[in-house]
Amino acid sequence: MKSVFCPSCGAPVTFRWSSAVQTVCPYCRSVLVRHDVNLEAVGKVADLPVDPSPVQIGTEGIYRNKAFVVTGRILYAYDEGRWNEWHLLFNDGSSGWLSDASLEYAVSFLHQLPQGIPPAHELSRQFKINVDNVALEVTTITRARYEGVEGELPFEYWDKTDLMFADMRSADSHFGTIDYSENPPLLFIGEALDFEDLHFKNLKLIEGWS
Amino acid sequence: MVRTLECPNCGGTVELKYERTINAVCIQCLSVLDATNPSLQILQKFEGAKRYQPKIPLGTRGKLQGGQYEAIGFQIRQIEVDGVTYEWSEYLLHNPYKGYRYLTEYNGHWNDIRTLRALPVASSKGSKPSVIYGGKTYTHFQSASAVTAFVMGEFPWQVRVGDSVDIKDYVAAPESISSEETEGEVVWSIGRYTNGAEIWKAFGLKDSPPAAIGIYSNQPSPYTGRIASSWMTFTLLSLLLLLTVIGVAIVSPRDQAFRQTYTFSTGNTEPSFVTPVFALKGAQASLQVQLKTDLSNDWAYFGLALINDDTGTAYDFGKQVSFYAGSDSDGAWTEGNRSGSVSIPAVPAGRYYLRVEPEMEKDGRPRRMRYELTLQHGAPSYFWFVLGFLGLLIPPVVTSIRAFSFENRRWAESDYGALVQSSSGEDD
Numbered sequence: 001m002k003s004v005f006c007p008s009c010g011a012p013v014t015f016r017w018s019s020a021v022q023t024v025c026p027y028c029r030s031v032l033v034r035h036d037v038n039l040e041a042v043g044k045v046a047d048l049p050v051d052p053s054p055v056q057i058g059t060e061g062i063y064r065n066k067a068f069v070v071t072g073r074i075l076y077a078y079d080e081g082r083w084n085e086w087h088l089l090f091n092d093g094s095s096g097w098l099s100d101a102s103l104e105y106a107v108s109f110l111h112q113l114p115q116g117i118p119p120a121h122e123l124s125r126q127f128k129i130n131v132d133n134v135a136l137e138v139t140t141i142t143r144a145r146y147e148g149v150e151g152e153l154p155f156e157y158w159d160k161t162d163l164m165f166a167d168m169r170s171a172d173s174h175f176g177t178i179d180y181s182e183n184p185p186l187l188f189i190g191e192a193l194d195f196e197d198l199h200f201k202n203l204k205l206i207e208g209w210s
Numbered sequence: 211m212v213r214t215l216e217c218p219n220c221g222g223t224v225e226l227k228y229e230r231t232i233n234a235v236c237i238q239c240l241s242v243l244d245a246t247n248p249s250l251q252i253l254q255k256f257e258g259a260k261r262y263q264p265k266i267p268l269g270t271r272g273k274l275q276g277g278q279y280e281a282i283g284f285q286i287r288q289i290e291v292d293g294v295t296y297e298w299s300e301y302l303l304h305n306p307y308k309g310y311r312y313l314t315e316y317n318g319h320w321n322d323i324r325t326l327r328a329l330p331v332a333s334s335k336g337s338k339p340s341v342i343y344g345g346k347t348y349t350h351f352q353s354a355s356a357v358t359a360f361v362m363g364e365f366p367w368q369v370r371v372g373d374s375v376d377i378k379d380y381v382a383a384p385e386s387i388s389s390e391e392t393e394g395e396v397v398w399s400i401g402r403y404t405n406g407a408e409i410w411k412a413f414g415l416k417d418s419p420p421a422a423i424g425i426y427s428n429q430p431s432p433y434t435g436r437i438a439s440s441w442m443t444f445t446l447l448s449l450l451l452l453l454t455v456i457g458v459a460i461v462s463p464r465d466q467a468f469r470q471t472y473t474f475s476t477g478n479t480e481p482s483f484v485t486p487v488f489a490l491k492g493a494q495a496s497l498q499v500q501l502k503t504d505l506s507n508d509w510a511y512f513g514l515a516l517i518n519d520d521t522g523t524a525y526d527f528g529k530q531v532s533f534y535a536g537s538d539s540d541g542a543w544t545e546g547n548r549s550g551s552v553s554i555p556a557v558p559a560g561r562y563y564l565r566v567e568p569e570m571e572k573d574g575r576p577r578r579m580r581y582e583l584t585l586q587h588g589a590p591s592y593f594w595f596v597l598g599f600l601g602l603l604i605p606p607v608v609t610s611i612r613a614f615s616f617e618n619r620r621w622a623e624s625d626y627g628a629l630v631q632s633s634s635g636e637d638d
Contacts, residue, residue, distance in 0.1 A: 102230075
């Protein structure tokens with residue numbers, strides 16, 4: 001871990017991940033972007049609301065025999081509440097995401113976009129696509145916005161409004177998301193999991209529960 | 211961290227216990243409140259006629275398979291079938307690490323329900339629609355529109371009295387799979403049938419659970435496995451019986467009491483005759499009368515009577531023998547048998563003779579037949595074995611009938627009605 005100082009408030013900023021593009025100063029909430037050895041403050045984010053998720057930055061876990069640590073998160077808000085996309089750094093250096101919407105956990109990875117993903121306005125539920133021989137079907141379309149960011153992320157971004165996500169499911173527990181916040185859209189493919197499957201460590205302690 | 215707020219409708223205290231709560235219901239006036247709004251905006255006032263009481267008090271924790279869960283929300287949901295309203299209770303359970311889960315209760319039948327991460331696949335096998343999930347086929351049971359009639363507690367999503375969803379239930383006891391569809395969005399869940407006693411134990415509830423009434427869609431049949439095992443037992447015992455029969459047939463003494471060859475021709479004016487007297491010895495046993503003829507494309511009927519020479523007691527019987535053969539476009543064929551036999555059970559020892567009266571077609575053409583008459587005393591009687599076999603059949607047949615009756619009562623509540631309609635017509 002390397003310590004550098006926040007160009008905005010001078011507080012020490014620690015990186016867990018050498019390839020992080022962006023982090024947020026935990027003291028002054030400045031969004032800091034890395035340029036070689038320097039940090040540039042590009043904006044500020046508001047304090048995040050109290051988060052009911054048991055996952056926090058620094059939480060560790062195991063997915064398919066690969067250990068990961070949570071380095072950052074994006075908090076999304078939609079009509080029915082909020083959810084987190086936690087950025088996972090695996091012990092082989094790869095990146096992944098853990099979503100915790102309604103405490104339904106899913107781990108996913110950025111995947112090459114196949115042919116045949118329609119544009120946002122043409123997409124509807126029950127749209128079917130095969131990715132790596134897995135038949136996926138769009139089950140939920142969610143419109144959301146960035147509510148905040150925290151920690152180390154693989155890209156430079158802290159504010160997005162009116163985002164569209166299409167969640168997909170399969171006959172087994174495969175899971176996919178088409179993220180229409182970029183053009184062309186991003187595809188994430190992974191798996192829906194039970195809490196126990198992820199072998200978490202260093203979770204947030206929730207009062208009254210063990 | 212409990213937040214204590216004031217109900218904007220009745221002024222009563224509203225305690226918000228869960229950080230994920232989106233909607234909360236005032237415990238006093240039952241208004242549905244927006245828990246994300248610091249002043250708890252009223253979303254819906256209570257206009258129902260009845261205040262329901264959850265059997266699992268909200269805030270109670272229970273240890274279920276998979277961990278501890280706390281009851282945080284309660285709903286009454288209703289469906290209408292043929293003008294009759296049916297309602298069930300639904301408890302929302304929460305664990306802040308593991309998420310949400312539900313318990314439902316209908317007439318004392320409980321189900322432990324979780325949402326599915328995978329999409330069941332529609333199947334076209336069978337006469338009723340079905341879905342396949344995890345390699346198991348679930349048969350469609352009922353489709354209905356379910357309306358929320360009452361809400362209480364805290365919910366991490368929007369709830370209102372009057373919310374309506376289209377439900378489809380598929381069963382494979384003790385599990386069931388349901389889809390709930392609202393505005394095209396489908397949520398799948400899987401339920402496991404659970405006894406009230408298990409729920410009471412898990413949540414440490416007082417008294418005893420309400421007795422289960424009737425048979426529930428995914429209630430496991432008490433006869434599952436018993437049908438197969440009762441037929442297995444039957445098969446084994448029948449084999450034993452068969453071996454006994456073979457053994458008896460091999461070892462049982464046979465006494466050839468009489469044998470003689472006769473010729474019959476239609477020209478005889480008096481076809482009837484009696485045999486010489488013969489003795490049947492030993493214990494009471496069956497007597498087998500065998501007739502071997504040389505019939506060809508013809509028939510013969512033997513009127514027979516076994517008469518005790520001392521007492522005059524007569525056993526009257528008869529036997530038809532016919533044999534036809536020929537060939538057609540399909541090749542050679544035969545029908546019937548040149549030989550026949552009759553068994554008279556339980557004939558006591560004694561001196562007997564046989565009266566024989568053969569008969570053949572009387573169409574004016576002369577007919578001749580040679581036949582051999584053989585009597586065997588002590589041929590084993592299979593009557594008791596047949597009775598024993600029938601006795602062995604009773605348990606598996608009764609079990610199968612009961613199992614079928616259970617399934618019949620289960621399916622009587624489905625969209626398809628009973629498997630067999632009751633003849634008394636007590637079902638509508």
